[in-house]
Amino acid sequence: MRTRPSDFSVVAIIATYNEADIIGQVVGDLIEQDVHVYLLDDGSTDGTVAAVEPYRGRGLLGVEPVARDGGPSAGFEWERILQRKTQLARELDADWFIHHDADEFRESPWPHLSLSAAIQAVDALGFNAIDSARLDFRPIDDGFRPGDDVRRAFTHYSEPAPYDRLQIRCWKKTDAVIDLASSGGHDVRFPGRRVFPIRFVLRHYPIRGQAHGERKVFKERRARFLARERARGWHVQYDAVREGTSFIHDPATLTPYDADAVRLTLMLRHRGVQELEEALDARLAEAERRSPSSRPWRRTAPAVWTPSIAR
Structure with a gap:
């Protein structure tokens, strides 16, 4: 896999909240692909920050607690987090930035290029933003345990909901005003934007088992969403989930992951x-x-x- 020259840099800015079972793999994979990481932690209580400590000085640029108006009980202030990410993209020294989630892996559409090298190729072609094709991987059994390889454990995916299909969350540093918040983080906007026509691969692992799904949806997410952000149409992804829902999926309702077939589809x-x-x-x-x-x-x-x- 070709790596980037030392004078080309990409930084992924990740916000976390109780993702200890996956965040180490996410950060490690980014660093292996020559992408630096800056972490915003939203008050995790499960060891999320400890899970990334081994990467300090090895590609992890910093870990910053999310600032809150009302202290830890203020809830999940997504707009504030997006605004801080926008500010960091102005302050940090890098050529490109990725608004990255804690439970996803990003890959080049070209298997011989690392993520950083692929972004550099896009830059050389004169584009300054990248869209991604999101694949939502689902558990088909309840066997995943912390420490397991996430991408090996989950082999089937579903298509994203319509509101999650647009994923323009990677952009070239610019002096222009960046707007990440108005779209809820789905579509970075700035004057003169040129989006590369071929989407990159975004492998998303939001729920890793039954107990994880129950804790994440009912305790760590829905209970923390702010009414003012819900009123904007944000945070609707768990609206249809009810108590007693099974988070384990029938593989017959999903698509088996075939990396070559997915990349061919991205090209066509x-x-x-x-x-x-x-x-x-x-x-x-x-x-x-x-x-x-x-x-x-x-x-x-x-x-x-x-x-x-x-x-």
């Missing part, structure tokens, strides 16, 4: 193809509106790339 159904399909759909809809009796041919293929095409 890139953002440029999607934009052409959406423009065609708009023209067809307008033609039908003007002359409904003509019923022009309608394209039946999905306009938005979905990993299930790789089945």
Whole structure:
């Protein structure tokens, strides 16, 4: 795997809250791919910070507690965290930044390039932002234990919900004003943005077992969400989850992960193809509106790339 030159740097800014069973692997994988890490911890009580201590001085730039207006009981202040990430992207010395989650792994769409080397290639082509295709991996048994290799343990994924499909969370350092918060962290915005057409791989592991799902959803997330942020349409991912829900999935309802097939799909159904399909759909809809009796041919293929095409 080709690595980056020493004069090109990428920093992933990660916010954590009780992710001790996975955060060491996430940070270690980023550092192995020549990406530095800056951690914002939101008051974890499970040893999350201790899990990353071995990486201090080896790619972990710092660990910072999240500042709060109302102390530890203030809840999950996502907007404040996003604003701090934006501020750090102005202050830290790096060429590119990633707004990174604590339970995800990012990979290049080209298997011979590390994440950092792939970002550098995108930079050389004149682009300054990167979208990712998110794959939500689900447990199909309850066997995962802390210390297990997460990516080996979870072999099946589902497509993300519509509100999670846009993942433009990697960008080149700029003097322009960066807006990460207005989209809830899904879509970094700034003047002159040029998004690379091929999405990168984002492997997401939000729930790692039954007990983990019950604790995370009912105690560590929903109970901490702020009403003012919920009113903006944020934090809806667990709305349909009820007490007694099984977090263990039937593998027949999921897609087995095939890295080569996923990467091929990323190449074939890139953002440029999607934009052409959406423009065609708009023209067809307008033609039908003007002359409904003509019923022009309608394209039946999905306009938005979905990993299930790789089945």
